[in-house]
Amino acid sequence: MESVHRSLIGRNGAPPLERSAASRRSRRRRFALAPYLQIAPLAATLLVFLVVPIAAVIAVSFWDYDTARLIPAFIFTNYHDLLVDPITWDTYLQTISVAFLTWALTLAIGFTVAYFLAFHVRSKAWQTVLFLVCTVPFWTSNIIRMIAWIPFLGRNGLLNQALLHFGLIRQPLEFLLFSNFAVVLAYVHLFTLFMVVPIFNSMMRIDRALLEAARDLGASGRQSLWHVIIPLTKPGIAIGTIFILTIVMGDFVTVSVMSGGQRASVALMMVNAMSLLQYPAAAANAVVLLAIVLGIVGALVRIVDIRKEL
Numbered sequence: 001m002e003s004v005h006r007s008l009i010g011r012n013g014a015p016p017l018e019r020s021a022a023s024r025r026s027r028r029r030r031f032a033l034a035p036y037l038q039i040a041p042l043a044a045t046l047l048v049f050l051v052v053p054i055a056a057v058i059a060v061s062f063w064d065y066d067t068a069r070l071i072p073a074f075i076f077t078n079y080h081d082l083l084v085d086p087i088t089w090d091t092y093l094q095t096i097s098v099a100f101l102t103w104a105l106t107l108a109i110g111f112t113v114a115y116f117l118a119f120h121v122r123s124k125a126w127q128t129v130l131f132l133v134c135t136v137p138f139w140t141s142n143i144i145r146m147i148a149w150i151p152f153l154g155r156n157g158l159l160n161q162a163l164l165h166f167g168l169i170r171q172p173l174e175f176l177l178f179s180n181f182a183v184v185l186a187y188v189h190l191f192t193l194f195m196v197v198p199i200f201n202s203m204m205r206i207d208r209a210l211l212e213a214a215r216d217l218g219a220s221g222r223q224s225l226w227h228v229i230i231p232l233t234k235p236g237i238a239i240g241t242i243f244i245l246t247i248v249m250g251d252f253v254t255v256s257v258m259s260g261g262q263r264a265s266v267a268l269m270m271v272n273a274m275s276l277l278q279y280p281a282a283a284a285n286a287v288v289l290l291a292i293v294l295g296i297v298g299a300l301v302r303i304v305d306i307r308k309e310l
Helices: 002-009 016-060 077-084 086-120 124-134 142-147 158-165 180-191 193-204 208-216 221-249 253-258 266-275 279-303
Strands: none
Touching: 016 279, 077 279, 086 124, 086 180, 086 193, 086 221, 086 266, 086 279, 124 193, 142 180, 142 253, 180 193, 180 221, 180 253, 193 221, 208 221, 221 279, 253 266, 266 279
16 A cells, blocks of 8 residues: 555655646746737837837926036926927928828829729739839939939929920919929829839739729729728728828938928927927927827727728
8 A cells, every 4th residue: 555655656756647737837837928028029029129218208398508518407398388389380380281181192093093003004024013113212322312302392393394385384383393393292102112012012903803803792982992992992992091190200311401491390399409409399399290190090090990900
């Protein structure tokens, strides 16, 4: 009996059944920790390069400052000065209006290009070739592509000279350069591809059998577009919208160059504040702009399920 009891106890001083239950609990704990260990590198990266900088900007936005130094404090003066200044409100409204106008134009152009590539180009090889053609402008710097518009749109530029030569106008058009028109045109030229890519990706995922079923039920091409293609393309449109709005609302180089310094934007206002060492005021502007952008993105996420595209 003693030898049997000793064999049941085992070498570790515990019955085999207890040892196996303990090992199972240990494995379950390791399996439970595995997902957290997998996301730990990404979480640490986001914490260091995203959360910490944003927290620092928010903290600095409550500081005080003078002409030579920053004064750590907790005041609301920067936000008060920002919200009561009518010039600031005009700048925000102008930035938002330019961003939404750019979004509307890039959506119209991007949807058309993506629709043509997805439904009118039958060959996969030609789809790839034409899609790569769309990326050709990105082979050069944004600054170079933007500056290239200046000799074309200027008072003595190619466009004005051509219009004068053919007698379509009597004097050069002044609004073509150093205006909101030039800014929006540059934005559309620079960023339309950010709308083409997600919409094209969504359209390529549409089951062509759905379009055949719509035609069999008597739907016209316009009805198929409105009731089948556009609803299934909404995730791509939402992703493109996020790209366009966030890039345009945070840009200051295009506004500075294409408007000749005659137009303002929120980002340009922040750059000017930083050049004067007014970092808390610039940080307050950055926080307000971030809140506006996050509000727009949050509204889009609630309207459209972007996870279908990811």
